[in-house]
Amino acid sequence: MTLYAKSFSGSDEMIGIEYGGEEFLLQIKPENKVTLLKYDKVTRPLNVNLLKEALARVSDELGLEILSSNIVTSNTKQPFSSEYYKKVEDFEHIDFSRKKVSVEVGFGSGKHLLYQADKNPDTLFIGLEIHTPSAQQLLKQIALQKRENIWVVNYDARLFLEMLPSNLCEKIFVHFPIPWDKKPHRRVINSSFLKESMRVLQPEGRLELRTDSIKYFWYALETFFALPKIELSVRKNEALEVISKYEARWKRQKKDIFDVYVKCKESSQKRQTIVDFNFNIVKYRNSLEKELPQKPLIFEGFFVHIERIYKIEDDGLLIKCAFGSFDRPEHKYLILNKNGCRYFVSSPVKTKVNYRAHLKIMELLNV
Ligand SMILES: C[S@@+](CC[C@H](N)C(=O)[O-])C[C@H]1O[C@@H](n2cnc3c(N)ncnc32)[C@H](O)[C@@H]1O
Numbered sequence: 001m002t003l004y005a006k007s008f009s010g011s012d013e014m015i016g017i018e019y020g021g022e023e024f025l026l027q028i029k030p031e032n033k034v035t036l037l038k039y040d041k042v043t044r045p046l047n048v049n050l051l052k053e054a055l056a057r058v059s060d061e062l063g064l065e066i067l068s069s070n071i072v073t074s075n076t077k078q079p080f081s082s083e084y085y086k087k088v089e090d091f092e093h094i095d096f097s098r099k100k101v102s103v104e105v106g107f108g109s110g111k112h113l114l115y116q117a118d119k120n121p122d123t124l125f126i127g128l129e130i131h132t133p134s135a136q137q138l139l140k141q142i143a144l145q146k147r148e149n150i151w152v153v154n155y156d157a158r159l160f161l162e163m164l165p166s167n168l169c170e171k172i173f174v175h176f177p178i179p180w181d182k183k184p185h186r187r188v189i190n191s192s193f194l195k196e197s198m199r200v201l202q203p204e205g206r207l208e209l210r211t212d213s214i215k216y217f218w219y220a221l222e223t224f225f226a227l228p229k230i231e232l233s234v235r236k237n238e239a240l241e242v243i244s245k246y247e248a249r250w251k252r253q254k255k256d257i258f259d260v261y262v263k264c265k266e267s268s269q270k271r272q273t274i275v276d277f278n279f280n281i282v283k284y285r286n287s288l289e290k291e292l293p294q295k296p297l298i299f300e301g302f303f304v305h306i307e308r309i310y311k312i313e314d315d316g317l318l319i320k321c322a323f324g325s326f327d328r329p330e331h332k333y334l335i336l337n338k339n340g341c342r343y344f345v346s347s348p349v350k351t352k353v354n355y356r357a358h359l360k361i362m363e364l365l366n367v
Helices: 048-061 088-093 111-119 132-144 157-163 191-200 214-225 245-252 352-365
Strands: 003-007 013-019 022-031 034-039 100-105 123-128 150-153 169-175 201-211 231-236 258-263 297-299 302-312 316-324 329-337 340-343
Touching (some): 034 048, 100 157, 111 123, 111 132, 111 150, 132 150, 157 191, 191 201, 214 231, 297 352, 302 352, 329 352
Parallel strands (some): 100 123
Antiparallel strands (some): 003 013, 003 302, 013 022, 201 258, 231 258, 297 302, 316 329
16 A cells, blocks of 8 residues: 545545556545445556456455455456557657658548558558547557558547647648537637647648538638638538548538638747646645635636545645646646645646646645
8 A cells, every 4th residue: 555545525535556567546435334445537547457456455455344346357458459549648759650640630430541541651640539439449440451550549639739749740631520509619620729730730731621511611711711821722512532421421411511721831830848747846734725725716728626635644635636628627636745746646648728727736735
């Protein structure tokens, strides 16, 4: 056991475990005269069997009499075990295996991406998709078709682009994005996505939007025209060599299809990278827990929510918090004691919103 912490507001306890080379938290929760021992969602390792072994070991060490258990180790595979699956944090130091790089946002079934990768073997295609089953499906296809020039990232494209260096990409494909007529803030295309796209595109590189929604088409044009310098071309009902499932559906319904191509006309400055998520001089002070806000704090473009506070002995805290962007928040634990403060297990992904939230957390802890 590497850590023991007790909740201020309830009867649950957290224990830190180092097992099989991984560090994570387990929760002990008394419930109706029995005790529930379970893994913590935020820090859980991907390897399910490792987790189950650790739970069995800890319940044994704590001398808990097991009344019921769903611990059966199985030979289930890890959800993403392919070398072509990349985590967003991998891009903090990544070697793009090819000189030419293109991106597809929201690849869905992956039909267009597989087609492009086959046609352009010297280009690396980075496919971004928030829908996990679609990402898993594409990884299967990559293995079946022995494709070596596609990377799959299961992350929000609006945040991911920040991780790419400037002037890297030849193309960014955005095919049939969800129009989100009633929730426009969820649209992939917005002014900050566009700004980032222009930064990561090489001069003469282009963003290709294809949509069946006339409303989205006009909305995108308006967004594109806000850029200081662009070259824009528009097409209606242009036939492509590959037709996705969505496009086939719209075609059957005899819907019009619109393409908007935005060409990047200038080279961008080097991206400013975030160096670290250190807490520098932040340390535990007596009664700090009483001064921390209990409700979420909302700021322009990000939030910070201290969700739960646990006490570690007499002079330390384990703090569970959510923060960062509204669409893809980070969930992390902080460990704070008389010597300093750190994120438990791993730091947040190095995006600008996470960094702004981190600075706000430092401010809160320094009150
Ligand atoms: C209507 S489907 C189109 C799929 C595919 N491009 C096609 O033409 O068949 C839109 C896809 O975008 C994905 N998506 C939506 N928002 C996204 C985001 N912010 N980042 C990455 N993918 C996103 C959805 O999960 C969905 O698979």
